[in-house]
Amino acid sequence: MSGDKKPEAPSPRFAMDASLGDSELSHRLLVLCATMMAIPAFFWGGIYAYFGEYKAAAIAWAFTVISIATLFLFRKAKGYRLLRESQLFLTLMLPFLVMLELDGFINSSAVIVWSLISPMGALVFASRKTAIYWFVAFIFLILIGAAINYHAPALEKGLPPELVTILFVMNLSGVSIVAFILLVYFVTQKEKTYSLLEMERGSSENLIRNMLPEAIGERLKQEQRPIADRLDNVTILFADISGFTSYAMNRPPEEVVSLLDRIFSHFDNIISQHGLEKIKTIGDAYMVCGGLNDDAKAGANEAAAFALEIMTYVKQLAQASPEPLGLRIGINTGSVVAGVIGHSKYSYDIWGDAVNIAARLQQTARTGDILISEKTAQLLENAFTLKPQGETGLKGHTPVVTYTLLSKSIGG
Template sequence: MQERADRREWQLPKRLAWFINYGTGDLSGPELRQRRTLNGLSALIPISGLSYAALYLMSDARGLWPAALVALLFCLIVAWPFIAARNEVAAWVYGAGLAVIVQALLVWMLGRDSGLHLYFLSIPAIAIVCFGTRRVGPLVGLTAICAAALVYSEVMLTEPAAFIRVGDGLLTFLQVSAFVIVTAYVALGVYVGFLYADTAERALEVEYGRSEDLLYTLLPQEIARRLKAEPHTTIADSLPNVAIVFADIANFTPIAAKLDPQEVVQVLNRVFRAFDALADRLDLEKIKTIGDAYMVAAGMPNSVGDPAHRAANMALDMLEIAEAHASIVPDGLQIRIGMHVGPVVAGVIGNRKLFYDVWGETVNVASRMESCSAPGRILLTPAARAQLGDDFTFEKRGETEVKGVGPVETWWLTGRA
């Protein structure tokens, strides 16, 4: 017997949960919340109808039985979730029509002094809570009907119907309960509305902050601001003096062959994150990573007076970072670096997966310097060497055959003076 009682105790919440979630399988967001509210009210309103019917019968078993029968009609709202799951428009009409008709009959029977006509104020609010604001026309129509019914009840239905006998004490109780319940409905509706609005605004603020952070991660702040101000504008800048640094992990292909995919990504992530932090500290602009290659620039998007010096400091520190991370792979870690200085064109292409890119002969030559460099060393062009002057130390390498350019006199950057 005890086991059977325990089973009944657990079945009721499950049945109630099933009822509240009925027809919500394909819904999400506000529609899911509205349907669950509709289903919940479909369970509560019949309880209210039964309570009022019992009150009328207990007050006067003979004189108020018609009002009790009408109040029982509220139990028909239990079919609301099943109608809404098949046709939301039909559910809208069914719920609004049932509420207006039953309430109008009760007010006609019990008169204005019962206060029941005040419930007409709650019907449009319930429609908004259960169906949202998408159907403006029907909502305006329902509000007009309820307003007209409220005014008509207040002006014309001053007394109960001739066939109803109702005591003054019951009328006073009904009026007070109507004031309390309708006030609670309005307060709750306003509170819930503002609660959802505040929650949505806070969520939007959080998401806006995240999108801003992501945008400024993908693009320089100045470029991001320009795109936000003029989304359809073409970002194209001609910069006269930019230092480009290319770095590539030497022999990374055989190194990666000895590691599993997750380890490969972890190695690149650790090294390139250290490069990112270094670029931020030295105020350089990271352009992109291509496989195990890392590209960074000084003097863009805004021109600076010493791009070559910034880039040289970056390159030297990158060698130190690579040396510090050498132990994370079995055969050690070394990088080749190439650097060149000159004019470039920079801009943003397309409207998906945006990033601020750079083009021109300066970029190509810097990339060739990296290809011609050696592990653990930094190879410079004559233009880069000239701008660095005596602030750094160099080692002459001699002429280097550069693809697409020809022989170029090059230097190794060995340190700071």
């Protein structure tokens, strides 16, 4: 089957590229944050060493060396997880060890606040569940620090009070900067996710609009099931490309599908200019209907105008083809049952004797003719030029009075 509506949707390749792009961005941000912490740690170590706190300096420098080593070892994307876990652990533990060496919160200028970056980083780079574990570990270290601070004399290690104050400012400012960067990234990713969700929602709504009438789509989004209606005075049109079977037998598949797609895509474009609803394609047959909005006269008139337009288009197309291609159209108006079937692949369809008559009219029509029933003709009134055909026998159905639709009437 060809010619069905094919709504645009994000390609798997695009989705995969977007996923890779997010992973690469996360890796780069993690490297940036690790670097932003490793470089200050080096200078912190220098300050501690200058004032004789060599063990604290060694811890700070160890942080820098280990961070740079992990950045080098896990620099590729496939090492992202190892880099993340190692940085979370280093960020949590090494500031705590410095605090232990300097005897508590105050003496260390609250250096342990750097450990807060660990659960924040886990929230951004891992998951909420993982972040909770790291946060609990951080709180536990804070409690240990509080106990140490309670028993430690102020400035036991001999750091000048002015330096302690400066380090307080530097620690709080440094943590705030890194935390702010992580928060900006988190918010950016959140907005990006919302944007992608909105795009997916738009794609889903476009899919529904292309597959179903607008009113039916709204009911489906409200989870109204089953969707089934009895509709009166619906005009059904069947159009079949005559000569297409022999054409397809003598052409490569790509050429056959390309022609059918070209024809039915043009039909789709014409439908968009009329108040009609495409139901489906069956091989080289095309089915539409009008009057679903209870306006029987408008539905019949739009179907007739559509029939004349596509007939003209196929005749022009046939002039450039070596094969004798043509169009046969049948139109009928009557009562139908309409509804949505399926759960994973929705399909809106109509059933009833009126549909069968329209299909039989198309089968009975000669190539180049538009054969319509008497009921449809009555709705057209004087807007179109019709040629009476009298009673016409239909295969598998009782005869019906028919007309050939010739053209629009002047001023109609």
